[in-house]
Amino acid sequence: MISVALFNNKGGVGKTTLTYHLAHMLQRLGHRVLAMDLDPQSNLTAAFLDEDALGELWDEPATPAWGGPHQSRLWSPLEQGNGTVVTAIRPIMEGVGDIEEVRPVSITQDLWLVPGDLELSAFEDRLSDAWPRGFTGKDQAAIRVTTAFHRILRQTAQDVDVDIVLIDVGPNLGAINRAALLAADAVLMPLAADLFSLRGLKNLGPTLREWRSIWRNVVLPNVPPAIAAPRGAMFPLGYVIMQPTMRLDRPVRAYQRWLDRIPQVFATAVLDRANASGIGQTYEIATLRNYQSLMPLAHDARKPMFDLRSADGALGSTQTLVQRCYQDFRSLSEELLLRLDSVPADR
Template structure:
């Protein structure tokens, strides 16, 4: 099981759309992929499912969402229960999110320090996401897990990131994303160090599956920048030029003397365009932008845009998967 989280505490950069499209791309290339919605806003679930199906999952009284799997633990009546994996396609599954997930935040915050006392119950709470992901992965025999999280540095995201081996950082070429990187880098190091310290306090008799908590940065994806004549427009370059140095200083904790441009930066996984004209069609058709057909309204210039979109996401999928030791062909 390879787990990759997509995280930036700056919202509105297209993170959820990125996870959605990559999940479809991996499945299309034959990789059994599981998408996990750990954002209490449940936007990823809303992209995959129509409102009617979402209502069924949220209201049917059965364990149908990730939050439902947590309820026995939250109510102190038991441990997690196996999650429902919603089958999107043969090789693509979803563990659906739920707006009620935010209720788990306080319990996570409360139990984080208790792990230092070696309390088994505290470890069960902090590792709940990891163990739910393990069960879901076994359910569909997934090779790759993509985790979507909300744009904050709270306890839910800390637990989600602990369950992640790698972290991809989507960002926009603007001041707010750069500031987000400056906040995020030290936070990742603190969470990693804090978890390693707690692992040393785990009782030998606990018998609980523990995540490694590596959360190693794989690189960044520059989202939604304007393109003219195959080059970023001038308004974005002011901020794009600063991304490589800020990434190294804040995220990698390095003090580089020289840094490359974004285009030449090995930590730059991709620069994705807006595809403004395709997204409304994709939302209406309830499918990824790169699967749009003429019947969906993708005619004329849209045809080439769809083709270009597929190639962009395919190349990005290869880059991201390579850090997880998975080949995409």
Template structure:
């Protein structure tokens, strides 16, 4: 829903955990690919200034072209200009879209998403997006008073993604954000209908849940109860739902210095912490109703995936997935397919049309 109460046909899902290193971006990348294989039109939006999702989708020469850096690969003849231009448009990133606001020259600029494959598009990130953090921080308190300029700033990401999703004909937007509770993530998450939380079964993830749960609830209430009623009708703005979709356990490599018993102990504590910190309800049940899936560790496939510029579950023998590794690839496919089906069912998005 937008601020005028009109139905919004695009579902937005943000992947978020304020503890880094849990595989959030890898999960976003593979879910975007899997959704598209299931007949769902997908826009992957990289709203993390580190731009790791963008670097997973695009090769180095394309990144150089996209970010306006002198391309040594192009100069050396390793990457033909025509090949790059066919997929990447220079200076078409989220940072470029919000630059008019940052420089006081106007409102957001529509940028064209990059077509990755049939039904799969990328809204590229850029490290320059970090410059927008202070601007967003200053705009937040002014939004409470209904200041139009502040509200345009706070809703900038939502409107940039909205325009890109329309261009791509997206059914779902997968948003990747950084591992923090700063102003950039607040603005990014305000535009999310759902929030999916990748977790590791360890103390750091539990602490991360304890921190982000109350913050998400405060952002939601501040937006919906204070800011949203003051938004001018001419400004397209999000509902600020940010409904917790659940969590996905990212299984670690089991090492001798990290016994299975320790992993199980933290795993048992996650449901209670998720219920109390994220949902704000007491839960003493031994069930795990909000655990969507547990994904095993596929770290041995990641180097092959990176070199081949394709998801782990698409790796072939020609990519180096030989012998028993090919069985591992098939297991990876089935796990991500099952996870994608659960997410689509929970969000009401039809697939395999």
């Protein structure tokens, strides 16, 4: 099993959309996939589940399961034992125990979801406090807090026997993301070709190296054997360029100017290379065109963009775009799988 976090500390680059579609495409390619939503905004969860299912998971009373005003559904994706990431960490948040086992939600055959929860933001302070207290290894409670996401990931992945875990996180460098990224074997970075994404890379690279160094050199050697802890690898797989909508008032050359700078910034900031000459597009996994016209149709149909059919409103030239979308995500997924084979075994 290998885990991949999709992360950029600049928001609005299509990270959650990328995670959602990669999960579906990797499943199509024969893999058993677990998507884990560790973004308190829970947008990935909202992409997978409808409002009634979310209401049941989040214990909202105005749902069919609670006798709310809506008509009861004949079918629900939820089963006994399903819960969110907050369900799993609630004993830690309340100071009454360790993580609780939850069953991931089955989305389709060989694809599961550990749902997110807006209440996850309340875990930020607990994680911030636990980080320095875990440096000596004497405070086992602090180490259990810091490793909670890793242990939830490991437990749920083993329960359903997946081979790939995709982790969606928020666009920041806070304590929640630190714990989430430490749990990841590899990191894939969605980027837009603009100033903000480049600035995000410049902040992201040094921070990941600092977290990795502290974890591996200070914390990990002192973690008691009884506590399952991540290696803190966060191996940089590369980046995916998410193309914007091209407008007449934003010339192509302006987009190209930022695009040309990404390889050097990635090499120096993320890979910590003093000399980035000759790196070219080595770490560019794919460039995805803009599918903005497909997004509302996919949202209404509650399916990936590349699954849209004429009955969903994908007519004429739109169906051609759907086919291109399928080929683009298939090529991206196949290239990602090749890159995962290069992740060091001692991660």
